[in-house]
Amino acid sequence: MGQKTIITKRLADRPDDSWTIEAVLATNGYDALRAALKMKPDKIRGEVEAAGLRGRGGAGFPTASKWSFLPEGSYPRYLVVNADEGEPSTFKDRMLLERDPHQLVEGIAIASYAVGCNLAFVYVRGEFALGYDRLVAAIDEARGRGYVGGNILGSGFDLEIVVHRGAGAYICGEETALLESLEGRQGMPRIRPPFPAIEGLYAKPTVVNNVETLCTLPAIITMGGAKYGKLGVNRSTGTRLFSLSGHVNRPGNYEVELGTTFRDLMYQKNLGGGIRDDRSVKFFVPGGASSQWLTGSDEHLDAPLDMDFVQETYGVMLGSGAVMVFDDTTCAVRVAWRLAKFFAHESCGKCTPCREGTGWITKILHRIETGDGRAEDLDLLLDVGDNISPGLNAPFSQTTICPLGPSSVSPVVSLDKFFRDEVHQHVTEARCPFAGPRGPAARHQEQGPS
Amino acid sequence: MTFFTEDNRQRARAIVDRYPVKRSAVMPLLHLAQDQEGWVSPDAMREIAALVDIEPAQVLGTCAFYTMYKREPVGRYVVSVCTNVSCLVTGGPEIYEHLRGQYAESDEVHVEEVECLAACGGAPALQVNYEFHERLTPETAVEIVESYRSGERRARSVSGSPS
Numbered sequence: 277m278g279q280k281t282i283i284t285k286r287l288a289d290r291p292d293d294s295w296t297i298e299a300v301l302a303t304n305g306y307d308a309l310r311a312a313l314k315m316k317p318d319k320i321r322g323e324v325e326a327a328g329l330r331g332r333g334g335a336g337f338p339t340a341s342k343w344s345f346l347p348e349g350s351y352p353r354y355l356v357v358n359a360d361e362g363e364p365s366t367f368k369d370r371m372l373l374e375r376d377p378h379q380l381v382e383g384i385a386i387a388s389y390a391v392g393c394n395l396a397f398v399y400v401r402g403e404f405a406l407g408y409d410r411l412v413a414a415i416d417e418a419r420g421r422g423y424v425g426g427n428i429l430g431s432g433f434d435l436e437i438v439v440h441r442g443a444g445a446y447i448c449g450e451e452t453a454l455l456e457s458l459e460g461r462q463g464m465p466r467i468r469p470p471f472p473a474i475e476g477l478y479a480k481p482t483v484v485n486n487v488e489t490l491c492t493l494p495a496i497i498t499m500g501g502a503k504y505g506k507l508g509v510n511r512s513t514g515t516r517l518f519s520l521s522g523h524v525n526r527p528g529n530y531e532v533e534l535g536t537t538f539r540d541l542m543y544q545k546n547l548g549g550g551i552r553d554d555r556s557v558k559f560f561v562p563g564g565a566s567s568q569w570l571t572g573s574d575e576h577l578d579a580p581l582d583m584d585f586v587q588e589t590y591g592v593m594l595g596s597g598a599v600m601v602f603d604d605t606t607c608a609v610r611v612a613w614r615l616a617k618f619f620a621h622e623s624c625g626k627c628t629p630c631r632e633g634t635g636w637i638t639k640i641l642h643r644i645e646t647g648d649g650r651a652e653d654l655d656l657l658l659d660v661g662d663n664i665s666p667g668l669n670a671p672f673s674q675t676t677i678c679p680l681g682p683s684s685v686s687p688v689v690s691l692d693k694f695f696r697d698e699v700h701q702h703v704t705e706a707r708c709p710f711a712g713p714r715g716p717a718a719r720h721q722e723q724g725p726s
Numbered sequence: 727m728t729f730f731t732e733d734n735r736q737r738a739r740a741i742v743d744r745y746p747v748k749r750s751a752v753m754p755l756l757h758l759a760q761d762q763e764g765w766v767s768p769d770a771m772r773e774i775a776a777l778v779d780i781e782p783a784q785v786l787g788t789c790a791f792y793t794m795y796k797r798e799p800v801g802r803y804v805v806s807v808c809t810n811v812s813c814l815v816t817g818g819p820e821i822y823e824h825l826r827g828q829y830a831e832s833d834e835v836h837v838e839e840v841e842c843l844a845a846c847g848g849a850p851a852l853q854v855n856y857e858f859h860e861r862l863t864p865e866t867a868v869e870i871v872e873s874y875r876s877g878e879r880r881a882r883s884v885s886g887s888p889s
Contacts, residue, residue, distance in 0.1 A: 352746075361844050362841070362842065362844070363842075364810045364811060364812070364841070364842040364846075365810075365811065365812050365842060365846045366842075366844060366846075367844035367845060367846050367847055369844075370844040370845075395746070401844070402757075402792070402794045402856075402886070403794070403806070403840075403843055403844075403853065403856055403886070404844070404856075405855075405856035405857065405882055405886035405887070405888075406857070406858070408886075409888060438744050438745065440750070440753065440754065441753065441754065441757060442753070442792070442794075443753055443756065443757065443792035443793070443794040443795055444792050444793035444794035444795075444840075445791060445792050445793065446841065457753065458750060459747065459749060459750055460747075460749035460750050460751065460752035460753060460778070460780075460788060461749075461787075461788055462787060462788055462791040463791060463792075478746060478747055519846060519847065520847070521812040521846035521847060521849060522811070522812055522815060522816075522846075523815065527812075527846065527847045527848070527849065528847040529847060561811075565811070565842075598846075600811055600812055600846075602815060606815055610814070611811050611814070611815070614809070614810060614811050614814050615810075615811060618810055618841050618842070621841060622841065624791075
């Protein structure tokens, strides 16, 4: 357990030029594609299944079964790559795009061949200007060398890849909103069914896969699915990139074997390197802003990075792999307010409970944080949350089309679970008891959806 | 049909040709228009509508949904300052307030508060025309913005395209 370099190997071997074709060809680039094209598409699906690969975007759905939902004999079909990374504190896909775009191109080609797709789209977050440039350049280089285009490496398989830039909307990371956006519309989620595998882009069968998921494919082909599947723990196989941020000494992206503990991720010298100023962890968000929180208790810190274990035991998720760590100087209400503000800003407005509820949650948390809270506010927050996500459970139920609204409830539920006293203290003292880094911004910014 | 320059009209046609359905070209065409003019004008939206065979109001509907499209001139530099949680606890809001004060009167520099930029490993972070800068203080943030204004750094377009 601990650090294990598989999909970040090229970054480690060629830190100064990992994105160039020269570095790629010197580090076995496209060898996996060459091998894959000699296999039957079904055999590739089998390897991915044996690897136990699960989606790295957040939901953790088994990749091979996602592919298998495509209806037989229905063409054209599309592969759409979700590179619209926007979950707060997640920054792994940006690194993969900027630092190793060829690995992604290779993964796209392997996946496209496996599912029988000849036109793939990459939806890149609009703010990733450098990542977009490097990916477009990588595709051009790959086309020049016969890894993309017609009759790839003499196999008879054709593939074109279109890179599409977003323009600043978190909701487009939700796969059906992404498809709407790719079709030139407002990024608002679609009601399912039909699922994208049946009617996706242009109402054709569509697979939507995350960047990191696809970047794992070359390694799975090279190692063999069974060998990859032996890494990790239980149904969380292999390695994953974790974006570690907040009050750790060494924030950054770390590839670790699944099953490593949160404590090791935060404290090992070659990973997080401990908490700044040797302070203690007050709480952490284990899998992106949409997840409920865990605390700095020994039990929580010693929990393994195992998607099912944390879900079943604590009702939290590893989600997008973003671990945000907050030390004991941090105001939990302030963090909850800022996360709620994010969801309110990013709500697309399609479903009433989310459009209205996220704004309510933000305003209530803001008034608690700024000293105007009322004794009944926490219960009011839970009531608003219950209207978005009935039962306040995890995994959540929802009155909305997509999970954005229910995600905004996670910080509220976490406050209720772990920090009731702290909320109460804000109300009774009519101020935030933390002297920590709280700028004037908290008091002056507008809080509602803009 | 007089908005796009001749070069950009050719680019626009090539963009439309990339997609099986023309309407998919709306977002890249909006980026292209913004590259040309620094914002997305009603004229640009009318021409985009004609290029993809939809109504101008439909282009506006898409355009207005996305924060990166500016429907009024914003100056040469868009400075996007993250204040989401990893930046929140490392000084992002202070940088935002400082820059906002510094450039309150500027026609050239547009300071905006944005959501997580995926630069949390280097928090607090900002972008100038979608180029990342990390591990900042209010003072170094101003130095970075000034380095673009002085020509020491070359800025991307307001839409983030290479210049």
